[in-house]
Amino acid sequence: MTDSREIIAARIRDAAKHKTALQLLGGNTKAFYGRSIQATPLCLAVHSGVVEYEPSELYITARCGTPLNTIEQIIGKENQMLPFEPPHFGPAATLGGAVAAGLAGPRRASSGAVRDSMLGVEIINGKGEYLCFGGKVMKNVAGYDVSRLMSGALGTLGALMSVTLRLQPRPQCEHTAVVPETHADAIHKMNAWARTPMPITATFHDGKHLYVRLSGSSSAVEKCLSAIGGDYIEQSEHFWTRVREQTHEAFASDAPLWRIQVPPSTGPLGISGPCAMEWNGALRWYATHTEASTIREITCQADGQACRFRGPVIEHVFNPLPPALLKIHQRLKHAFDPEGILNPGKMYPQF
């Protein structure tokens, strides 16, 4: 086998032998996410191409170096989409990078996270061994769920070679209602609507206005638009792309950007600085110079999590893990990557 997979496996085996830390790179569009590390780059973008795609089966298998754009174009032609609406953060974004980062976009609250769409993976672990888990069917409980474990692991458990993802049909029609709303009222409204069967597939509050995307048949969408009231944006795809890619003006601040997750109906957190909200209030973006420790204290009290998404280097990008959890993480890391060569320290300083 002389394909790029074999070359990558050989590089990893070699690095393991010499205990050389590797930094796994896809399109290098999300390198800002997580802790910054110094290690020998290993480029995975070369391993690209769609392996299998059958629209009626609602899944796609592709090599992880495939550009996200390519995937979205191919499945878009068949009126399908990635359920988790991943941010690209640049045209070079790859499928593998999206899965390893585990970041979901506006559709998260209605269609699930990256991990919820994971059906199978092929990886090369830290010993340079090629392994397959999961498959291409929706239901699969044979063995532990290693596929989902890979999403959001930031490449610390293995180099993703290919993944199989569940797809979703594109809704017939999507419009977005726009209503002026304060931060606190927006939280209240989003959560009240979430308790109804209205086909809401995204919400965004930019500080002044609440945007509510409705998806489905035109009759249903129109009825909900009038139930919500206010103005509306027709064919709102472009708007949601700007939210997803954070090119919307709500993200324009130069202050460090915090990605805060709380139970959706949590009231205003009282962190200073502008706040944008998504996911019915479960995701709150704060551009703020407030101390990390203060932010963590406030979010902990709200039973939430705070991640420093963008900004100057800090020690803890994510909430530190309690000791019992840290121990399990370290052991799992050891199980997949005994020499600790794959993106060491990318997620936590200890592994």
Place this chain on the structure above:
Amino acid sequence: MIKLLAKVPWRKTGRVSSWYAQNSVGMKMQASLSELTKRFCQVLPEDAVLVKEEQLVPYECDGLTAYRQVPRLALLPATCEQVQAAVSVCRDLELPIVARGAGTSLSGGALPHPEGVLLNFARLNRVLEIDPQNRTATVEPGVRNLAISEATRPYGLYYAPDPSSQIACTIGGNIAENSGGIHCLKYGLTVHNILALKVLTVDGEIIELGGKHLESPGFDLLALMNGSEGMLGVVLQATVKLLPQPHERKVLLAAFSHVRDAGSAVAAIISHGIIPAGLEMMDHFTIQATEQYCSPGYPKDAAAILICELDGYEEELADQTEHARQLLEQHQATDVRLASDEQEAEVLWEGRKAAFPALGNLSPDYYCMDGTIPRKHLAEVLEEIYALSGKFGLRVANVFHAGDGNLHPLILYDANEEGQLEKAEEFGSEILQLCVRMGGTITGEHGVGVEKLDQMCVQFNSKELQTFFAIKSAFDEHGLLNPGKAIPTLHRCAEFGAMHVHKGKLPHADLPRF
């Protein structure tokens, strides 16, 4: 309900003891039963420590009745603190621990260990909190699946995964098996509907995974716990996602003269962008059995029927129902009926729900399989299963979750007849290997347990199995939790000697296929 506890004559045949002989954990010097009782009575109320034969027999098997084994003793803790104390005694004495919810597992997941403790969660059955604002419920592990939806109904909310055992099975068992149900095509499996878990590790530590917020940093251990068959930790508490009750539902029934047409109708519905809440298939034999049992009024001559349930927002539903009906007709449905009201819808579902007991009525025993395949191979696989039925001389009925390609072939046999059980198992094993060859998996929702250990060797190679062992030991170094289940030893696989069909992969797998 099927006969969960039907008596079988091979109870003491040594099938189980030989299985455990291969899977025994290294035990400390064995403590006597009276010493054990004393230790556990120090931390649990006396009535929570069961040691007498007649107290233990009810736990000798789960839904997979072919395997039976009484545990050394059984415990019935009523609080998390009691569970913690009990586990700590087990750790000190190196006693294997098998957790048990309702014991409806169909793969032997809750089969006791002869040297170990059975930890029964029946008394941990409280709904701790319903949070309508955040649309969550927090429950103890022994809460029954259906009890969650019953408790949350007054708020207009429900818990979506609905295994057909839902009146009995517990959320702890659902998590361990990542259970599905009729509606998981649209609403996902257990893993998609669990927001947070409180887990007791065998080291005695409590870890909290997830929360009412959507995502947590670190590895996705929450996902890993789902489907881990009680091997990684003991679930003490779960927070589940609740959904608003849909406006309305529509139920269609379509009859077909050929299984092949029914199969392509399934693919057509999905590829036209319709995701039904449920899409179930029943074959000719099952239709006949059900008609005999409860006469739901299914077309008796049909080779197969599909039941298609759509739900959602009122306006959307009308459009989708019409579209689905057209697709069914285009795929040669000989008859398509739409339930005109809720009562008629119930009747259409009644037959599907009664299918297992109806088949149970026709045969002393049956063996339920659980392979999953890509939808496009439905007809081909069903035809092959019928051929195998001829080869083994055993009848087979198919009633299953067609929408997600999850087959449940029911092999009918008579355990009292010499050799029939073995034949049924061999038949089942061939079906599962067929599923793997077709690019599917050996278990969609019932788990591996003790039942499908051999077939695991077909689906995974030794490096992959070693990864599973390493994951297990990251949580449970000494292998005390449900030892011997779910992941076969390499030794066992060598004995099984199956040729490794690598993920049913096609030749030239490297070429793009659009």
